[in-house]
Amino acid sequence: xSKGSLDAPAMPVHSLAHEVRSEDVAxxxxxxxxxxxxNPERMPDLTDEQLKEVMYRxxxxxxxxxxxxxxxxxxxLGFYAPVSGxxxxxVGSEYALTKDDFVCPGYRDMPQLVxxxxxxxxxxxxxxxxxxxxxxxxxxxxxxxxIIIGAQILHATGIAMGFKLKGEKRVxxxxxxxxxxxxxxxxEGLNFAGAFKLPVIYFVQNNGYAITTPFAxxxxxxxxxxxxxxxxxxxxxxxxxxxxxxxxxxxxxAAIARDGGGATLIEGLTYRFRPHSMSxxxxxxxxxxxxxxxxLKDPIVRFGKFLEAKGLWTEEDTARVKEEAKNxxxxxxxxxxxxxxxxxxxxIDSMFENTPPHLEEQKAEFQ
Amino acid sequence: MAQMNMIEAIxxxxxxxxxxxxxxxxxxxxVGHVGGVFRATEGLQAEFGExxxxxxxxxESAIGGLAVGLGTQGFRxxxxxxxxxxxxxxxxxxxxxxxxxxxxxxxxxxxxxxxxTPFGGGVKAAELHTDSLEGLAIQTPGIKVVVPSNPYxxxxxxxxxxxxxxxxxxxxxxxxxxAFRDEVPEGEYTVPIGKxxxxxxxxxxxxxxxxxxxxxxxxxxxxxxxxxxxxxxxxLRTLMPxxxxxxxxxxxxxxxxxxxxxxxKTSGAAAEIIAQINEKAILxxxxxxxxxxxxxxxxxxxxxxxxxxxxxxxxxxxxxQVLQF
Numbered sequence: 001x002s003k004g005s006l007d008a009p010a011m012p013v014h015s016l017a018h019e020v021r022s023e024d025v026a027x028x029x030x031x032x033x034x035x036x037x038x039n040p041e042r043m044p045d046l047t048d049e050q051l052k053e054v055m056y057r058x059x060x061x062x063x064x065x066x067x068x069x070x071x072x073x074x075x076x077l078g079f080y081a082p083v084s085g086x087x088x089x090x091v092g093s094e095y096a097l098t099k100d101d102f103v104c105p106g107y108r109d110m111p112q113l114v115x116x117x118x119x120x121x122x123x124x125x126x127x128x129x130x131x132x133x134x135x136x137x138x139x140x141x142x143x144x145x146x147i148i149i150g151a152q153i154l155h156a157t158g159i160a161m162g163f164k165l166k167g168e169k170r171v172x173x174x175x176x177x178x179x180x181x182x183x184x185x186x187x188e189g190l191n192f193a194g195a196f197k198l199p200v201i202y203f204v205q206n207n208g209y210a211i212t213t214p215f216a217x218x219x220x221x222x223x224x225x226x227x228x229x230x231x232x233x234x235x236x237x238x239x240x241x242x243x244x245x246x247x248x249x250x251x252x253x254a255a256i257a258r259d260g261g262g263a264t265l266i267e268g269l270t271y272r273f274r275p276h277s278m279s280x281x282x283x284x285x286x287x288x289x290x291x292x293x294x295x296l297k298d299p300i301v302r303f304g305k306f307l308e309a310k311g312l313w314t315e316e317d318t319a320r321v322k323e324e325a326k327n328x329x330x331x332x333x334x335x336x337x338x339x340x341x342x343x344x345x346x347x348i349d350s351m352f353e354n355t356p357p358h359l360e361e362q363k364a365e366f367q
Numbered sequence: 368m369a370q371m372n373m374i375e376a377i378x379x380x381x382x383x384x385x386x387x388x389x390x391x392x393x394x395x396x397x398v399g400h401v402g403g404v405f406r407a408t409e410g411l412q413a414e415f416g417e418x419x420x421x422x423x424x425x426x427e428s429a430i431g432g433l434a435v436g437l438g439t440q441g442f443r444x445x446x447x448x449x450x451x452x453x454x455x456x457x458x459x460x461x462x463x464x465x466x467x468x469x470x471x472x473x474x475x476x477x478x479x480x481x482x483x484t485p486f487g488g489g490v491k492a493a494e495l496h497t498d499s500l501e502g503l504a505i506q507t508p509g510i511k512v513v514v515p516s517n518p519y520x521x522x523x524x525x526x527x528x529x530x531x532x533x534x535x536x537x538x539x540x541x542x543x544x545x546a547f548r549d550e551v552p553e554g555e556y557t558v559p560i561g562k563x564x565x566x567x568x569x570x571x572x573x574x575x576x577x578x579x580x581x582x583x584x585x586x587x588x589x590x591x592x593x594x595x596x597x598x599x600x601x602x603l604r605t606l607m608p609x610x611x612x613x614x615x616x617x618x619x620x621x622x623x624x625x626x627x628x629x630x631x632k633t634s635g636a637a638a639e640i641i642a643q644i645n646e647k648a649i650l651x652x653x654x655x656x657x658x659x660x661x662x663x664x665x666x667x668x669x670x671x672x673x674x675x676x677x678x679x680x681x682x683x684x685x686x687x688q689v690l691q692f
Contacts, residue, residue, distance in 0.1 A: 104436075131470075131471075131473045132473060134471050134472045134473055134475070135472060135473035135474070135475050136472060136475045136476075138475075143439065143472075143476070144471055144472055148459055148463060148464070151432065151459055151460065151463070151464055153432075154428065154429050154431070154432020154433065154435070154436065154460065155432055155435055155436040155439070155464070156436065157429065157432060157433060157436060158432055158433040158434065158435060158436015158437045158438075158439075158440075159436040159437070159439060159440055160436075161433060161436065161437060162436065162437050162439075162440030162441070162442055163440070165392075165418055165442070166440075172436075184428060185428055185429070185432065185459075188424075188426040188428055188429035188432075189429060189432065191424055191426065191429070192423070192424055192426070192429045192433065195423075195424050347470070350469060350470050350473055350474055351469065351470055351508060351509055352469065352509075352533045353469070353477065353531075353532040353533055356561060356608035357561075357608060357611075357612075358608055358609065358611070359608075
């Protein structure tokens with residue numbers, strides 16, 4: 001928290017010549033659409049095993065998404081926000097952090113939670129509307145998915161302040177979508193992080209649509225990354241379909257944050273191949289051509305080409321991971337379905353540390 | 368023992384807890400360097416440092432969200448919302464995020480937060496500084512609601528609120544901040560949350576009140592005594608959870624009751640209190656329980672505040688209606 005003083009240099013006066021310009025931002029890229037390294041300086045420092053692990057997680061997440069959609073149709077899952085297409089931003093951003101770092105997700109960000117340590121069956125319980133879905137295991141540094149768009153931005157800001165006050169070299173990361181960047185809480189969170197120089201990463205997954213509303217109707221700003229200027233924090237745009245670029249951008253932001261350099265807003269340009277939720281029909285607002293164009297940018301295909309060229313991945317690997325993921329989903333959905341049913345007295349007892357008399361009385365009505 | 372007004376007692380409670388527990392933090396608009404617009408935190412930053420007591424940017428929702436985030440990391444935030452009318456900006460963080468944290472996470476996380484806010488009329492403040500918004504809070508599951516009426520209770524209740532592992536909405540009446548001094552013990556003591564206090568014993572009618580209205584009710588009781596009516600006055604102190612047992616015990620004795628609140632008739636806590644009396648004590652009642660409250664308008668313009676707020680005379684009138692039923 002810097003304070004002004006009489007000795008401080010005068011604030012720069014912004015004239016037209018210094019005006020922030022809405023020039024095109026060029027998103028950070030490491031891989032070309034053909035999977036070739038086009039930006040070797042930004043190549044993340046990952047071993048072959050780590051590169052394969054990133055691919056494993058992306059293929060696993062895609063398969064899980066496919067299965068989840070089917071399980072939803074069968075009535076075996078409840079609320080579910082599809083993730084296919086966003087594996088680059090989701091898997092990459094989480095992979096760039098350590099398990100000590102803290103994840104504050106939006107409602108679509110279940111993959112980050114699971115890769116950060118939340119057991120898959122609890123993700124399914126969350127979807128089904130069971131309290132145990134939110135009982136995050138000790139040592140797994142995440143909050144539950146946030147339904148109120150923007151609220152998680154403030155929680156991450158508070159958590160980052162906690163890290164700073166305790167002198168811990170940890171980072172909080174939080175996610176929202178392009179629509180979420182129009183919320184007041186989005187701006188307030190970024191602004192607090194700027195004022196207190198907090199170790200936090202605000203990751204906006206810009207998939208072009210907030211349910212049916214296209215990005216152009218959210219803002220006149222050229223990019224979401226530009227919004228960082230208003231809070232005095234770093235703003236970065238990254239190709240969200242390029243998982244290596246995502247990892248690079250998040251690693252850089254985390255290193256700066258750990259060093260006391262403050263917060264970064266990262267805008268990841270991505271696309272959801274499926275509708276907003278299971279009750280949405282994307283054909284009403286998106287064209288076949290647009291969907292076709294984005295499918296060519298599939299983050300798994302692009303990263304797969306890179307790995308194949310290095311001899312690190314084959315089609316057989318993909319088939320094996322898909323099989324593993326299907327088995328894992330089957331096992332975990334069974335575990336979710338076999339989880340003990342909730343009771344009203346149980347819910348009542350989870351309201352407060354010490355249940356007050358009026359709730360004790362109400363509990364008796366259910367016993 | 369020291370003589371303290373309510374604002375000094377509130378500051379003393381925070382000082383005691385800052386000293387006792389390093390996880391206690393105080394933040395809000397202008398609470399740090401200057402010590403708050405009412406000086407409730409005066410001197411605390413100088414004594415405990417900028418990492419414990421600090422100013423924030425002007426944004427109530429973020430103040431609430433900061434508290435929720437810090438609460439998950441082992442801190443005990445005391446977040447100040449400068450005036451009650453500004454809680455609307457922070458409602459999601461206070462009444463959704465903090466209030467639900469324990470439940471949503473099945474006990475994995477909690478929100479050990481005190482949201483302090485001044486409220487209450489009679490001081491000719493500007494718009495939206497004095498509204499009685501406790502009704503919004505008491506109908507929100509997961510948050511406790513405390514309204515002290517004197518320096519001793521304010522200190523003891525605030526210490527209890529800070530130590531509570533669930534969120535507490537702590538409402539401080541502007542008109543009571545410097546109204547009078549009381550003996551307040553040095554150091555730590557607690558007044559339990561959820562316990563009412565019989566502040567005047569009587570046999571003919573029970574007057575249930577909270578905040579400034581406790582004092583207005585006591586004045587009315589003095590008036591009633593002149594006519595031979597012996598009123599019992601209950602200071603609720605906590606609106607959620609409500610101490611219905613103390614109310615019922617009083618009604619078993621007096622058989623008549625009214626509820627006095629500064630909030631509009633259709634808001635506040637009175638309706639819930641009356642509903643619970645009907646459920647638990649209807650056979651002890653000789654008359655219906657009536658309300659003496661503000662009319663259902665927007666909070667009044669400063670110049671007509673005194674006519675709008677319940678007065679001793681209106682309370683006497685309401686009691687007489689109950690007595691003559």
